[in-house]
Amino acid sequence: MSALLATYQKIVRRQYFLVGLMIGLVLLGEMAFDIVERAIGRYLVWQNAGREKIGRSWEQAQQRGTAGVQLESVTRERRRQALELESISNFEELVQYVETNQQTILPPSQFLQIYHQLPYFLQPLLFNPDSLVTDARTQRVANVVVDGNRSGFKVVMLGADNQTVRRASLSTEQMNLLINYGKERNLNVRSESRFANYFFSAGEFWDLFESLPPLRRRQFIQEVTLLTESAGEITGVGVSNQYTNEFVEVAFAVSSIRAYVYYLPEDYVMDLLSPDREKAYEFYRLRRQQIFDNR
Template identity: 25%
Template structure:
């Protein structure tokens, strides 16, 4: 048995340290360290313990709070990315100017090619497209080769449109005010109903035969300003039975509703006419109607 007092020489220190118990302890400790470095069993054991006891531990403290904030941030970013992708997809796939304007992100705006914007612009009735920008202006920009893309963004209730070149420099700026914006969107809609069910038209509905007969008494320019796109009406499948004139004036335009007897049921095609000419036609129609009523009363016995 080694003495209880401290060794006094180096050899005595070595004999004290190299006892079987000390050597065995060092070997066991080295084996534990080596296996931990090779197999990470301690971390795995602690992790397994934490997993099994996770539901019993309170979710509190800085670590849990950071985790919640990270999860919330990831979820918010994912939702934003989804909205952004949906908006971009809607803009790219828009087949009317109204759908394009609906797809413009309120915060980020939207970018489309010059060709795409021009294609949608040409689908508008002339009475509407001319209020956005003159076709001659677009023709000049197209011929110059400077117009490469179009950026759209919200400005309050209005829509601002920038025609850009290859370096994103503005070559022309357009503005669609709130009234015209509503009008553009409505002008591209066919309503599945009759004129009687649309309050704007209910008070001024005329037989189609009488409407177009009276329209033909006007000169060519006035007719074009009242019915801007007669070809579109000719392409309709079904016969136009009645025409309604809206009581409401949007800026310089008035809604016209053409009720069509289609196979799938009645529908109303909305178009816009120049307010002054439409109201002049309406006065003639009202006058004819009043004259007809007067004549009917006179011939009655």
């Protein structure tokens, strides 16, 4: 009898276990189905372009997306600026870059490359060449900071400790000298009053040029590139009776309304005019009077 009771209880327990297991499986399946259903529902809602865009999850995702786009945009812009900065090879390009991108840091080697593109007699407007030789010997300069625009420009040389090694500031007039040197302009040299006293036909100019001492003639050829690039186009040359920051404006006309303008030191002009003693003396006297008036 006891054996039969034990067998019965065992069967009952197994049935209860099976029933409980089935109920557990049903509940587990229901939970799994509910989870999958919710996930599919959220996915479909998320992919619905017409859904109402609200909720913290959406806002967080939107913020992450916006931050990613902004980071990509900043990275792309910095890469563009770096490539543009590396391509700068002359002073005008540097000024244009700084006007667009504001304060800029250059390696000394690139700044010196730009510096040496300037005519040697205009280089001291920035820095005296002798001082740069000293800096090169001592290797004091680590970076060059440039800032400003065509109305005013600043160049600061910094050492490895970010202390100022050398500083230069350019006025609007000096900027015009450096940027416009050797540029073609709309200019009727014959009709401008400042060139009236010292205007020479092409033939007269070449006679004066051939009379220059050999060294000065080579300097003219080196600094006035028009003489080797487009000498045959020159129709006349005007020497201004006004000084610009201690330099003399010399305009090489290539047509009745176009001319290339250079700014040359006074001794260049005096040597050019020297065969015509009367004009040379008049120019010298005018210059001395201007110096006296400016005191």
